[in-house]
Amino acid sequence: MMEALIAGGWLMLPLLGCSLLATVIIIERLWTLRAGRIAPHGLGQEVCSLITRGQVNLYWLESHSPLGGVLAAGLRNAGLGHEQVRSRLTEAATAVIHDMERFLNPLGTIAAIAPLIGLLGTVVGMIEVFAVIVAGDGASRTADLAGGISQALVTTAAGLTVAIPALMFHRYFQRRVEDITVRMEEQAGQVVEFLAHHGSAISLAEGQTPARDAERVEADGRLAPEVRHP
Template sequence: MFALIQAAGWPIWPIILASVVAAGIIGERLWTLRLGVVTPRDLLPEVVHEYRKSGVSEDMLTRLQNHSPLGQIFAAGLRNDKSTREIMKESIEEAGRSVAHDLERYLTTLGTIASLSPLMGLFGTLVGMIEIFGANTSSTGSGNPAQLAHGISVALYNAAFGILVAIPSMIFYRHFRAKVDALVVEMELQALKLVEIIHGERRD
């Protein structure tokens, strides 16, 4: 592996740095955006049961706030359980926007890496081409074979590494964007159920 990096020359280092950052973001988002962590299936029945049993307490709101993103939305709505349906929905929507922003954390960076990696590879290709032309325009009139070979390796390796980083970065960026959208819709539906149950418009 080190031999490949050495053959690719110094332009490969920004691509390697981008790949490390992308891998870190992908791992963190895979862990954070798990369905059971963001929208636990049993949370709504538990909240409704506790609400009907003992109402809203500060301890209940604190537990929900620290439980999950869905719990944060429920906590925002339950703080206004004595208000009208419209006010309760507004508080839930405000909390939902904040939660959605947190779920999208680092995705812009991942998308930027997916877009820039081929350009960084292209930059390495240009550096390699410059070295090739430098080898062919030496003062002796004949090209330096070693410098020519190094320029070719720089050009090819950087282009390949740039594409290699861009492809998985773009795949996971699209995947996470779609997953966040699906999670936001699911949280909206569950929050709406909570509002309707509390205001007696729906049975649980």
């Protein structure tokens, strides 16, 4: 390994840095972009059930998951009409999507520049080879010729070795973000549809939104906004 780094010359240093950075990003995104953590299955249906029973706890919902925070943002404006609910859901979902896409641009940049750095190493290595040939003493400087050729090949291989996994994971994470976004949209749509069809059966105290509704202290000491039925 060390011999390959030395053979590749100084251009192996930026490639090594790109490799380490890409590895860190991939591990972090694999841990963060878990569908069960961001958009738990069945949360939208559970929220609809809690609304029906008048047991919505927005504080618990916000801390439950990113999707819970999106749904809580919409429910806080339930008393202002469905358009406001949809608007708040969209704004909150946009923030979650932006967080899911964090570090994907740097990963894509690494996938794009790593082959270019390898190509630059190839060019530098071939320049050294031709410099030895032009000097007219190539036969006596075989080691220099071999070093230039080795640098050209090693940097090219290293650049591709870094770029290929980075590109694969970049595409994979993009697809995962899209899948999670679709799941969020489906569950948020369930809540909006529920409010549209059952809004008349749900009455908030004195026309206030859930955020401003009276708070009740539960047995475990938590604060939970009430959703009262007529």
